[in-house]
Amino acid sequence: MGAASMQEATTHPMTRRLIMWNLVTLEGFFEGPKKWDLDWSAYVWGDELERLSLEQLRSADALLFGRVTYEGMAAHWSGAKGPIAGFMNSVPKVVFSRTLANADWNNTRLVREHAAEEVAKLKSASGQNLYVFGSADLSATLMQHDLFDEYRLCVVPVVLGAGTPLFKTSTERKRMTLREARHLQSGGVILFCEPWRA
Helix, strand or coil, X not given: CCHHHHHHHHHCCCECCEEEEEEECCCCEEEXXXXXXXXXXXXXXXXXXXXXXXXXXXXXXXXXXXXXXXXXXXHHHCCCCCHHHHHXXXXXXXXXXXXXXXXXXXXXXXXXXXHHHHHHHHHHCECCEEEEECCHHHHHHHHHCCCCCXXXXXXXXXXXXXXXXXXCCCCCCCCEEEEEEEECCXXXXXXXXXXXXX
């Protein structure tokens, strides 16, 4: 790297990007009719998604959760083994909740108020990516404040008939730019979208 490039990198450090990562059905559900009804995700799980999951975790400075997703993730991963479990248990995590009594999962910080303001602060710091998994309510708040830089959605070829939509009903239209569509051998398609800029 030349002197000019080094100076530019020092003067303009890379700010964090906020990325949504979710698996969704053809109807746009990220879980079935019951909380944590996710067995359908096994239809597309395989080596490719495992590699992508590890790549994302290696590039993450923190994972952000709403209460319901946090509790489910903590219950599943805190006692799990393997490379993904190791990352999930060690990576810094932030849970946003007004009702959660405490956050005992390793390396987790609890934020009770002003989620959008806190996320904006996290984004303004230099570092690697911030990810939101699940967490439809938190995601809706962050979308209202235009805080997401990228949406990564793995579309699973299944119709459940009922479930929880990832995107909440809103009067505001959010136009996106499709940056990449990646087909998985397992049958899923990952859409890499960014907010549309004029």
